[in-house]
Amino acid sequence: MKLSVSGITIDLGTKPAKRVLDDVSFEAYDREFLSLLGASGAGKSTLLKIIAGILVQDGGSIAFDGRAVDGVAAHKRNVGYVFQDMRLFPNMTVEENVAFPCKMRGMRKDARFERARELLAHVQLDGFGKREVSSLSGGQQQRVALARALAATPQVLLLDEPFSGLDEHLRDEMRSLVLKLHREFGMTTIMVTHDAIEAIEMSDRIVYLSGGRVEQFGLPDELFERSATSEIAACFGDCSTIKGVVEDGVFSAGPLSLSAKGVAPGSATAVIRQSAAAVDAGMPPLFPVRCCVYRGSTYLVRIDLEGQSLSVPSPSPVADGALVGVAFDGSGVFVYAEEGGDDAGR
Template sequence: MSKIDLVNISKTFDNKKILDNINFTVKEGELVSLLGPSGCGKSTTLKIIAGIIKPEDGDILFNDKSVINIPVEKRGAIIVFQDYLLFPHMTVEENISFGLKMAKVKKEKRIEKVKELLELVHLNGYEKKYPSELSGGQKQRVAIARALAVDPKVLLLDEPFSNLDINLRDTMREFVSNIQRKLKITTILVTHDKEEALMMSDKIAVMLNGKIKQFATPYEVYTNPASKEVADFFGEKNYIDGKINNSHFVTEFGNIPIYSRTSSNLHAMIRPEDVKIFPREYNNGPVGKIIKKKFAGEKIYYDIKIKDKVIKCSTDSINKFDIDSQVCICVDLEKAILYEKTEE
């Protein structure tokens, strides 16, 4: 296991800044996700950690020792790519033992290691099969076993589940999480899937436009996003205007205490799940009309027009309202977060 430190990492391609002063630490045995949209620099960061790409500035430390000048094959960081990259002409056991063979590990030890890993990834009996005979999930498990065979200091996963169907994706997420916890191997996962990062990670580094915008636990990132930019990345939100009066942000939905704000140009962010809707006759909040409804199994998503503003709400499927229904809403202001307004 290794602790990984990225220190002031920057990288430019074709005069475009891809990574801008990246800093974060992955503790021994942690699983950290690099989460962000395509093109934000996630995979470039992973390749820099592995040694495939060299940054213009900054350093990479494994257990407090710089590895910036250590080549890929000696660094001890192994990447599992989304396309698996298995050797098609090799059997499962040959694929898994390839790195060991290159390291000149004796045949007896290679056989023993392959057997151990096949058991770990639940592929006993598949030793003689070729990649073309395997399902997507089985190929992914072989790729992970091959990576683990050389006892890497850090396991790097580059969107490993994106080519799998949704049910298999869930299975593989759980499978990888279990292996990572069992082996306590330091792991960095690249993903653009918010749910994946929230479910699997000890920490999340939210990357936007080549910068780390927030580095925190999944709970902290979701419940207390560091900026409006981070909040918006996690899905649709409501932004409510108001006025400051006597250390409160006063809105038509109620008042929010202000503890330490210097700006007066604020608005409150409210998640759709923190907006409750009731039949019009309850008369216990602002009244509006449902203008849009989307059924999504366990959840129903509503757009509610209140005066000249649209409020988004999500409820469980038990609470059913029809388009054009008159409803009143109640906003859980204890969960509101105040942000300074920015120019759109």
């Protein structure tokens, strides 16, 4: 199913109401896995609830396969929804939880429980049907919530931070399982996440939201390699964000100088990913070291830039107060004009 989000706007709260989403538009193709990425408060979960029909927007439209569903009640939109807090029914067994959407659609008891058992096998919980949900681990409960969302064969699957309560090992397992089920069931899937690496690993395309607006929409490698704003560039793993100025195509912050070709002159922000910087004793200028910390397989040198800090990996420890040079790989260095952030240089 193709999902179209067109000009969605909503204000929430009172005195005064806050604009949570402002003219948000994008499309998700049939069977596509699309992520809504952004920091907390960007409007991601609100948008997901509008798609599901749980919230009603103030402006704009939601369409499934070209047909507007704005006046269609949530329970009639044929969407599967996995909430961040899972919202399993504690008074029901595992299989009763999974069978519940089928019950709401009038499916016979024997058929809906057969469907529940099939889905529990899909999420690797075969034989768990008679258990109480309170007896399950967090990862197992998440699988039950996923099976329940799939029970009524939805046109679109909506996932709201589905892995946020799991430890890293379980997160990896659940990511693989969700992708497997997405492909097997052939659904259009929309996932809310604040984890940029998770979005890159799982998505066909990514919508980046900030302040209720779409900042960038495209393929994962487009957002990673050609980030439209400093916020987007900084969300992909460890980096340093440095304030400075651009003049004649050069970004400067104290003794630090970086190429900023195409960036408008004036106040600017540089985002330097740790993967794009390395300690190089023979590379002038030399920068004073604030401190050096051990990171397991490497060390992290924190360099002083007249009050700002630049973090640079090093294969060996460096003494506090030492002077070091830094080599940069331009593919991981981004410079943005302070106004708007659309003019980025390398």
